[in-house]
Amino acid sequence: MKRNLILILVFSLCWAAACINVYASDEYDREAAENIVKRINEYAEPYLGTDTLNNYDNGRAIQCHAFTNYVWRNVFGYDVYSSKCSRTEASTDYENLGEYINNFARPGDMLRVDGKHSMIITEFDEDTVTGYDWLYNKKERKCTYTWEGVKEWGDGTQKYWLYQIDDSVYSLFRDSDYKVDKLFGPKPGQKTDSDSEETAQQPNRGSTDRTSYGKIVVQINNPVMTANGAYLNIDSSGTAPVIVNERTVLPIRAIIEAMGGTVGWNNDTRTVSLKYKNTDMEMTIDSTIMKVNGKAVQMDVAPMIINDRTMLPIRYITENIGGQIEWFDTIQAVAITYEM
Incomplete structure (x- = not known):
């Protein structure tokens, strides 16, 4: 403004x-x-x-x-x-x-x-x-x-x-009389954890060329994530996010694919490749250097293998695709907001 x-x-x-x-x-x-x-x-x-x-x-x-x-x-x-x-x-x-x-x-x-x-x-x-x-x-x-x-x-x-x-x-x-016409969400005293169909209204999000955002939430030690309201397993083995050196690490494939991206694996170099829109990332096991469109980015925690699962730090991935990370300490959860 x-x-x-x-x-x-x-x-x-x-x-x-x-x-x-x-x-x-x-x-x-x-x-x-x-x-x-x-x-x-x-x-x-x-x-x-x-x-x-x-x-x-x-x-x-x-x-x-x-x-x-x-x-x-x-x-x-x-x-x-x-x-x-x-x-x-x-x-x-x-x-x-x-x-x-x-x-x-x-x-x-x-x-x-x-x-x-x-x-x-x-x-x-x-x-x-x-x-x-x-x-x-x-x-x-x-x-x-x-x-x-x-x-x-x-x-x-x-x-x-x-x-x-x-x-x-x-x-x-x-105008002192101006107000939004219809209540969005639960009514006072209505115990609910989400917007009910009865009370929900479609949000007015501005012009038709607006940017849309998605939301994925993962919780420490919980093998299930929510992706734009849908419940999904993080992987087929029931792997859950964990905290290493104060960073959340987890298998990344389900998250990237829920965003619309792709994930690859090179077994010879032990390198994970991620692609989301115009961003290409490479992360190598036990290396704190990731590459974003060919440029080196320093991380403070390296990708690792835990119980035969490749675990990657979610913050660096999210921030390098232009997304945002929110940490909720009381419930040990990470919310990922990204541009769709």
Whole structure:
């Protein structure tokens, strides 16, 4: 969005000069923001503490990210996978998280710490950010975090960013009567782990040339994965993902083929070849160097053979095809989002 580009430039100049702060309250549409917060409150409050909104779009997002997507979908009519969503530039500078929020955030934005946590923002000031989130023990809830509290979502090394709805949607809320017509997902108090056919509506994902995304979820020590809502065995031998050197490794064929790619094996060189769209990758057993379209990429864990099964690190593969990895520590699960 043009506003974000301008703010990034202003923020950079101000930071370099160590002078004044530029606050988003001077930039975003306050009237629209006020009405957006009302809609968020109206939608979220009946669900607080119910643990109803913990699985979004049949596994596309779970737990806190499921909850925040439900809020967006029912307030704006779009989720973060829509062409109407954009991301601010990611940062790991938690010392200046407050300035980041005050420069770039708007009420209604989603604050994300990669692989750790998400929340919906309803207000913020120089010291705190307030809104709604989902926690494993407290379920859907109202929340306020200091900047140090946000840092403690992870270990302080994860990137954070904002998901933002397009200005063309945001500005619709200048009309105080504007709202999404139909509830998407479970009703308050309806105990379900997925969207029922009765309550589901097809998401409005923008123009017809939009990018589509797929979602695959695997869990440590679980031989079954979900691929875009379907349950599949990871391999015919019942092999499950494991953690080696803090990295998830697993047989990769079923995942790549579920994405629409192909997998090959050279027994002489003990090399796995992967092809997905325009990306060719090669990974050799016991080598921490992978090749991506002929270019060497350093990994911190090597492919290995465990119980006669070739186990590959999923993060490096996903990130080198332009996908994203999310780690859910409470359930020891990895969610892979990729462009279809």
